[in-house]
Amino acid sequence: MNVVELKPDTPSDVVIEELREGGLRLEMNNPPANALSIALMQALRDRIAAAGDDKAVRVVVIASAKPGKLFSAGHDLKELTAHRADADKGRAFFSQTMELCAELMQTIVRLPKPVIAEVDGLATAAGCQLVASCDLAVCTDTSTFCTPGVNIGLFCSTPMVALTRNVHRKQAMEMLLTGETIDASTAREFGLINRIVPREYLNQIVRKYAEVIASKSSLTLKIGKEAFYKQAEMTLEDAYDYTAQVMVENMMARDAEEGIGAFIDKRKAEWTGE
Template sequence: MQEPSDVLVLAERHGDVLTLTLNRPDQFNALSEAMLDALQAQFDGCRDDTGLRVVVLAARGRAFCAGHDLKQMRTHEGDADYYRDLFARCGRLMQSIVGCPVPVIARVHGTATAAGCQLVASCDLAVAADTARFAVSGINVGLFCSTPAVALTRNVSLKNAFEMLVTGQFISAAQAVERGLVNHAVPDDQLDQAVSGLVDAIVAKSPLAVRIGKAMVYRQLGMPLPQAYEYAAGVMAENMLTDDVSEGIDAFMQKRPAQFRGK
């Protein structure tokens, strides 16, 4: 049986909540090729998991994630095809997080840099320890963080994102909240409690409505305004026909807790 130190991504399931924990603490959870593959396999497995309600993405050690494994990348110096494939695989993983049918919450401590910051930006929600720091620091070694920029500019304003990208400077957890990269920053010893509170709030809602809603939000983002409203109206009309909405409205009028069944 493998020891935890041999498993790059620890998966722990409690009921309908899956916690995925990055497990390369001595390497600051850098995204090696094997780590990317391990994370990809986990998110691939989420696609058809009808009992899943929430995924929490956490990490062991002193850092959340230090980005790509630069030491491994240097062993392929001059190999453009290798780098194209590596960054494409990373992009696929980030899209799989967005495409995961249930909310994904980043639980962030320590530092999240470069592709590690991209991981945070790709999650639907993020809660950070107030001592956490964030950067897209590739520019410091002459590499513009182009793929992290895709996720970052979809979370924070362009000027704030560009400043991070061209300076490589860290921002604090409080600044990350102000800029929209993170939902909440809490004292270190309250991090698990804050994540659990968010998980509990989501799990209390209709699982069908949450899945419908996540897919709808991301799909409409790329649409012109009239098309987005037309699409949203259709989704909402279909949602109204579900048993969960009938139960939810009845429960509201009867002043009792709703008993959602995901139908």
């Protein structure tokens, strides 16, 4: 992937990073709409990928640096449109953008650590895709979600991938075909969101979520997340064959021996990640 120079009006740091008690907080900082520009997607992809090998990071949170109105407006349509003046009418840049977006979403899914979306505001198109790609999602009661590409002649085909892996097909098609915005309550009913909380408690609750997850064995979380996504794509029989072997290998781990022993002895387990 080619490195793209930041535009003059792009923040020098499009992702603000904070590590606290095992939780890596990544705040998108691309005002006014946190559009998923090349620069923002590259920054998110690289920092999430780096978290995979960082032992200090046990869970990742993706949020907006300026919550309240927009979580993310999806792809940067102005950036895309500007490349229609290219000799190939933008085809190469469009391909780069969509490939990078797919790479970012897969980096989230393949990260051996849980990723939580903290949503306060509108998550639209690829912004909704970003929420759907995270393992967990918590939003405010005023947050909204949509895949409105159909309204501008550009079907949300890549957001569809993450959406259909989170919500029922009929509900996914409703969002994709109508382009209409759904509220937080509907998003939870659809399966897109785990919890809805008042805005004043959002950060506190997500932080508590992250702390609870960070207190678990990092090896166990890695094994579990990988198995979750793999078995979901298998037949029932194959899924049971696969997960049975996963549990056997998990039982052989030092952390499983320690955790079971601590449970039997009624003491706190001491994890080593082995």
